Amino acid sequence: MASVPLLSVSGLVKRYGALLVTDDVSLTLAPGEALGILGPNGAGKTTLFNLIAGTVAPSAGTIMFAGADVTTLRARERCRRGIARSFQIPHPFVGMTIYENVLTGAAFGRGLTERAAQDRCIDVLERTGLIRKANALAGDLTLLERKRLELARALATEPSLLLLDEIAGGLTEAECQSLIGTIRDVRATGVSIIWIEHVVHALLAVVDRMTVLDFGRKIAEGDPQAIMASPEVASIYMGLEDHGGAHG
Amino acid sequence: MAPHVKIERGTRTSRIAGRLALVLLAALAAAPWWTGRANLRLLGEFYTFVALASLWNLLAGYAGLVSVGQQAFVGFGGYVLFAAAMFYGVPPLLAIVLAGVVGALIALPMAPLLFRLHGAYFAIGTWVAAEVFRLSFAQVSVLGGGSGTSLPARLVTGIAATRDQRDMLLYWCALALGLGTVAMIYALLRSRAGLALAAIRDSEIASESLGIDIFRTKLAIYVATAAVTSMVGALIFLQKLRISPDAAFSVNDWTAYVIFIVVIGGIGTIEGPIVGAIVFFLLRETLADLGTIYLVILGMVAIAVMLKAPRGLWGSFSHRTGIVLFPLRRRVVHPDAR
Structure with missing residues (x-):
């Protein structure tokens, strides 16, 4: 792995009043790496994305991206620095066509003129x-198309880090x-993924490495196969998913 | 990757409409030669209302800033014109432009304060701001205080020597301002800024995470709208030749009627305010003699449209027929794209 991490999160804390949603989470991501995050509902996974993407401000901790404190x-x-995300519940711009949705990402995320974008x-x-749906209104899409649109709009900003939030769900x-x-x-184009x-x-x-969150804390991290075999994950995912060694 | 992909903006209907609009425009520009003074004044007033309604529609229908205080800028623009002409000898037509600049300058510090308020609170905040303007100008004794002032005769004759020439000049100013406003809004909505506005309207959280600066986008719209509204206000009171705080900052004349026009015509469409203004002027010219009954009828029309055609007259028509005279959409022409 490269020496300088693309993303380095340390001691990240997020509180909503007395509720501790993110509890001292640290993680790093090397350029080109793909990291998976597992955890039960309410474990603070989406909050972690909101913190990394800047949608919510942390109560404590630092986020370094591409060598700078962000x-x-x-x-x-x-x-604009290269962090793009998809939303768990798709947020398409329903009044626009698919093309215009993607254009918005390219025009503002990259600061391009329309012609250049x-x-x-x-x-x-x-x-x-x-491409077949380029002229369709984003409000008229199927779930898969909406998920693809989330991905396309994020890619249009030419990210170096892509945050995918339950894009395969449903x-x-x-x-x-x-x-x-x-x-x-x-x-394969070199984009890092969480x-x-x-x-x-x-x-x-897809992923090289896996992190498990529970109650806002990181409880395990490492090789995906090893993580899936660990007792922590087994206890969380018991009955939720069959995760025998047949996958991967 | 296809290098010769084309993006189409217009439709056949819009191209035909564009040509017809040019003919109509030529006819309207020539109005001083085919109609009398009374009609010229009426048309001039109509253009100013098209401008005010289009501006309010941009603010409320596209930027989500539902203001009921735009009379602040109408009145402010009017007073800037009177003050500039009376005390600094600025030619009145030039003072219209000046009113726009000063209107933008006063809107700039107001916006961050008002933007702290949302929804109904924003609406009431803008109204309060307009009342502050009214009360402040009522204190300025050199501008006539609470009873207002008239434009001195020497300044009026300075615009043009004869009354006919003056009427013609002001008519063209109103036409230019009305047309210019609609054209500016159309160009704006077709540009990157229009893309940002549409994105913000649909999802603020997604807009922000795609690099859109929501505050700056709304600020720019608020300030631009204030500038042009001030110019329209300056022209309105140049047409009237008299200004007073109650007339200048009237919530009825410059906001209630304007909201009526936009809601009737169709909020969030460029055509809506134009259609609404036509309906409003038809109603006013045929029913104004009825006194208070006229206002009752206006209210009933508003209620009927809101119940039967909540998108407004043009909005409903456009939704049903798919006809759009000012197309904003981008169509990808690509072998695989339908």
């Missing part, structure tokens, strides 16, 4: 399998497989 930067400034947008639409097996293929292609997911086999197909 802890106090706004979400839009972090986006045009080719990039078409390229992203082709890669994410949305998809059929075939849809999930096709999405995994797309995400692997994205990874992926929160309950669909464990999708994670195992």
Whole structure:
């Protein structure tokens, strides 16, 4: 792994009043690496993304990205530096077409003019399998298409770090497989990924390393196969997912 | 990757409408030669209301800033014109432009204060601000205090020698301002800024994480709207040749009627305020003699439209037929894209 991490989070804490949602979380991500995050509902996974992306401010801790301290930067400034995210519940711009959604990402996330962003947008639409729907209104999409749009819009900002929040949730097996293929292609272009997911086999197909969160704390981290075999994960995921050694 | 992908902006309907609009525009520009003074004044007033309604629509319908205090800028613009002309000898037509600049300058510090308020609180905050303007100008004795002032005769004749020439000049100013406002808003909504506004309207959290500066976008819209509203205000009181705090900062004339126009026509569409202004002027010109009954009828029309066509007259028509005269959408022309 490269010596300078792309992302380095240390001692991150988020409190809402008396409620401790993120409890002293530290993690690092090397350039080009893909990290999976597992954890039961309410473990603070999405809050961790909100902290990394800048949507909410931490109560304590620091976030270093690409060698700079971004802890106090706004979400839009972090986006311009190369952090992009998808939302667990898709937030498409429903009044726009798919193309215009992606154009918004390229125009503002990269600061491009419309003309300069045009080719990039078409390229992203082709890669994410949305080109046929380029002129459809984002409000009229299926769940898979909305998930793909989340991915496409994030990619249009040309991120070096992509945060995926349960992007495979609610998809059929075939849809999930096709999405995994797309995400692997994205990874192959050198984009680092942190992926929160309950669909464990999708994670195992992509990530190099896995972190487990519970009650806002990091309780395990390491090789995906080893993590899945660990007793902590077994106790959390008991009955939720069959995670025998057949995957990956 | 396809290098020769084209992005289309217009539609066939919009191109035909564009040509018809040019013909209509030529006819309206020539109005001084085919109609009398009374109609010229009425049309001039109509253009100012098209401008005010379009501006309010930009603010409320596109930027989500529902203000009921735009009369602050109408009145402020009017007073800037009177003060500049009376005390500094600025030619009145030039003072219209000056009113725009000063309007923007006063809106700039107001915006961060007002933006701390949201929804209904923002609306009431803007109204309070407008009342502060009214009460402040009522204290300025050189501008006539509470009873207001008239533009001195020497300044009026300074615009143009004869009354006919003056009427013509002010008519063209109103046409230019009305047309310019609609054109500016159309250009703005087709640009990157329009993309940002549409994104913010649909999801603030997604906009922010895609690099859009929400505060600056709204600030720019608020200040630009204030500037043009001030220019329209300056022109309105140049047409009237008299200004007073109650007339200048009237919530009825400059905001209630304007909201009526936008809601009737269709909020969030460029065509809506134009259609609404036509309906408003038709109602006013045919029913104004009825006195209070006229206001009752206006209210009933508003209620009927809100119940039967909540998108407004143009909004409902456009939704049903798919006809759009000012297309904003971008259409990808690509072998795979439908």
